[in-house]
Amino acid sequence: MNETSEVEILLVEDNQDDLDMTLRALRKAKLANRIEIARDGAEAVEFIFCQGAHAGRNPESGPRLILLDLKLPKIDGMEVLKRIKEDPRTKIIPVVVLTSSKEQKDVIDSYMLGVNSYIVKPVNFDSFLAAVQELGMYWLLLNQAPHS
Amino acid sequence: MGAEEQLRASLKEITDLKAALDEHAIVAITDPQGKITYVNDKFCAISKYSRGELLGQDHRIINSGHHPKEFIRDLWTTIGRGKVWKGEIKNKAKDGSFYWVDTTIVPFLNADGKPRQYIAIRADITERKRAEEGRARLAAIVNSSDDAIIGKTLEGIITSWNPGAEKMFGYSAAEAIGQPMLMLFPRERVKEEEEILARIARGETVEHFETVRVTKSGKLVNVSATISPIRDENGRITGASKIARDITERKQAENEIRRLNIELEGRVIARTAELAAANKELEAFSYSISHDLRAPLRAINGFAGIVLEDFGPQLPGEARGYLERIRNGGRRMGELIDDLLAFSRLGRQAVNRQAVDPAKIVREVLDELKPQQDGRQIEVRIGELPACQGDPALLKQVWVNLISNAIKYTRGREPAVVEIGSAGKNGGGICYFVRDNGAGFDMQYANKLFGVFQRLHRADEFEGTGVGLAIVQRIVHRHGGRVWAEAETGRGATFYFTLEGGNEP
Numbered sequence: 001m002n003e004t005s006e007v008e009i010l011l012v013e014d015n016q017d018d019l020d021m022t023l024r025a026l027r028k029a030k031l032a033n034r035i036e037i038a039r040d041g042a043e044a045v046e047f048i049f050c051q052g053a054h055a056g057r058n059p060e061s062g063p064r065l066i067l068l069d070l071k072l073p074k075i076d077g078m079e080v081l082k083r084i085k086e087d088p089r090t091k092i093i094p095v096v097v098l099t100s101s102k103e104q105k106d107v108i109d110s111y112m113l114g115v116n117s118y119i120v121k122p123v124n125f126d127s128f129l130a131a132v133q134e135l136g137m138y139w140l141l142l143n144q145a146p147h148s
Numbered sequence: 149m150g151a152e153e154q155l156r157a158s159l160k161e162i163t164d165l166k167a168a169l170d171e172h173a174i175v176a177i178t179d180p181q182g183k184i185t186y187v188n189d190k191f192c193a194i195s196k197y198s199r200g201e202l203l204g205q206d207h208r209i210i211n212s213g214h215h216p217k218e219f220i221r222d223l224w225t226t227i228g229r230g231k232v233w234k235g236e237i238k239n240k241a242k243d244g245s246f247y248w249v250d251t252t253i254v255p256f257l258n259a260d261g262k263p264r265q266y267i268a269i270r271a272d273i274t275e276r277k278r279a280e281e282g283r284a285r286l287a288a289i290v291n292s293s294d295d296a297i298i299g300k301t302l303e304g305i306i307t308s309w310n311p312g313a314e315k316m317f318g319y320s321a322a323e324a325i326g327q328p329m330l331m332l333f334p335r336e337r338v339k340e341e342e343e344i345l346a347r348i349a350r351g352e353t354v355e356h357f358e359t360v361r362v363t364k365s366g367k368l369v370n371v372s373a374t375i376s377p378i379r380d381e382n383g384r385i386t387g388a389s390k391i392a393r394d395i396t397e398r399k400q401a402e403n404e405i406r407r408l409n410i411e412l413e414g415r416v417i418a419r420t421a422e423l424a425a426a427n428k429e430l431e432a433f434s435y436s437i438s439h440d441l442r443a444p445l446r447a448i449n450g451f452a453g454i455v456l457e458d459f460g461p462q463l464p465g466e467a468r469g470y471l472e473r474i475r476n477g478g479r480r481m482g483e484l485i486d487d488l489l490a491f492s493r494l495g496r497q498a499v500n501r502q503a504v505d506p507a508k509i510v511r512e513v514l515d516e517l518k519p520q521q522d523g524r525q526i527e528v529r530i531g532e533l534p535a536c537q538g539d540p541a542l543l544k545q546v547w548v549n550l551i552s553n554a555i556k557y558t559r560g561r562e563p564a565v566v567e568i569g570s571a572g573k574n575g576g577g578i579c580y581f582v583r584d585n586g587a588g589f590d591m592q593y594a595n596k597l598f599g600v601f602q603r604l605h606r607a608d609e610f611e612g613t614g615v616g617l618a619i620v621q622r623i624v625h626r627h628g629g630r631v632w633a634e635a636e637t638g639r640g641a642t643f644y645f646t647l648e649g650g651n652e653p
Contacts, residue, residue, distance in 0.1 A: 017451070021446070024454065071440075099439070100439045100446075121446060123478060125449045128449075
């Protein structure tokens with residue numbers, strides 16, 4: 001991955017199946033040009049805050065959207081979300097929680113931490129494709145973000 | 149001095165003596181038969197009769213009836229024999245009141261030694277007698293009391309000891325009187341006596357002092373004691389009275405209650421902890437179902453879809469059919485998991501009770517369920533739906549499930565009729581119902597109706613997971629109500645429910 005080019009989407013997902021299906025959906029919607037993938041919470045944090053393996057990355061170069069699973073190895077999604085929304089440098093990045101959990105507690109906690117959208121991954125494949133495509137479209141194309 | 153002069157002098161002497169006697173005593177004279185021949189003013193005053201009412205009357209006019217026959221007989225026998233009788237007599241005055249007199253009856257004899265008349269000289273002792281009676285009454289109370297009533301000096305020496313004390317401490321009055329109170333104190337409590345005596349000396353009363361004393365046989369008794377100073381007529385404190393009650397049984401009962409309370413509290417804490425743990429486990433379990441079981445389902449569904457999408461044209465039709473079945477199976481399992489989770493969440497969710505308008509809810513629900521009708525014509529009749537108390541969100545779920553069932557099971561009916569109403573108040577609760585003229589069911593399976601995943605129809609007849617009615621039942625039960633159904637195969641079903649302990653009509 002070219003560290004200098006602008007990253008559109010950071011996809012944080014530990015499940016290979018979900019990862020493949022999400023990527024397929026994004027690809028179909030032609031939103032898969034510049035995607036960074038993190039397979040656990042720690043990788044996500046390193047990328048977002050330009051630490052560790054990503055120490056040399058320019059924080060200005062995105063991502064423009066973070067798709068975040070909640071149940072993640074090492075650092076869980078809720079903690080990643082908290083760090084993003086607490087830091088003035090990253091808090092304006094839209095974060096969409098994309099999870100299997102329908103638990104009210106997770107929904108409420110996420111919104112309390114400042115999540116921009118909370119989407120339950122549908123079991124139905126067609127619905128899943130549609131959801132991923134719509135959210136990508138909305139946050140990357142339709143939604144007006146402040147320019148830095 | 150002449151004889152007449154002498155006689156006059158001695159008569160005067162007698163008259164003076166009599167006047168002196170009248171001044172001091174109550175005097176009456178009777179003849180040998182007991183007829184009154186003389187009364188002095190004092191007699192009239194105490195008996196409240198006038199002299200005229202008394203003279204010539206039998207002396208029994210002032211009898212009180214208090215004394216036994218033998219007593220009266222003894223009196224008459226004594227004086228009949230010419231002897232002096234002395235005693236205390238209770239008499240009755242004209243107004244019915246009683247008075248006591250200390251009496252001396254002196255018979256005056258004639259020449260042949262027979263009583264000529266009797267003179268009775270009396271002193272009023274009513275006050276003394278009253279005080280004595282009062283004392284006797286008090287003594288009777290003290291003697292009959294179960295409480296120990298003990299008198300002691302300011303030095304702590306026992307001066308009186310009632311039968312109650314005897315029973316409580318085992319010492320007889322003879323054994324106890326003259327002994328120090330300290331003999332009743334357990335060794336570790338001897339300091340109490342010092343404090344008690346000091347407070348008594350200051351004129352204080354020690355009230356309901358709960359302590360322990362020791363009996364003659366060495367047994368310990370729990371007592372509640374009240375100790376008060378005793379004063380003489382000048383107000384000087386001369387001793388103390390102690391009233392002690394045996395509270396051993398009460399103490400044992402108290403200890404038992406305390407022990408049971410502690411035990412109960414312990415059990416409640418343990419049970420609460422168990423419940424909390426079980427609840428937590430359940431939550432973790434449903435979280436895990438919600439999160440972990442969905443992921444593989446998504447993969448099954450998703451990759452079956454991808455194979456169909458990417459390689460569909462190359463596959464034989466049969467293979468495509470099987471892939472469709474895989475996807476349908478996955479989709480159905482997703483629905484089952486979702487319904488099961490919704491059902492389990494209901495058990496944990498608090499019921500938020502408030503005034504609810506079922507008519508409004510039913511209209512909303514019918515509106516929302518329009519798409520389910522697939523354009524079918526359904527005649528919906530809404531009857532009276534009185535307001536009730538309940539959780540609006542939960543009750544809406546009840547109406548959604550019952551009405552969507554009615555819509556589902558009337559599929560193919562022409563015309564389809566769904567009737568929603570209430571069967572009026574009975575037994576304090578309103579009974580609501582949803583009736584349809586749909587598929588119905590055989591009443592012999594009615595008991596399975598509300599079980600989780602229980603279905604009375606095949607999925608290819610009527611789709612569903614078999615959770616809807618279980619949810620209805622759980623919500624109704626959480627409102628303290630009942631739900632039941634009446635149906636006939638092919639002729640429709642009616643579902644009734646009450647809230648808050650209503651009864652079946």
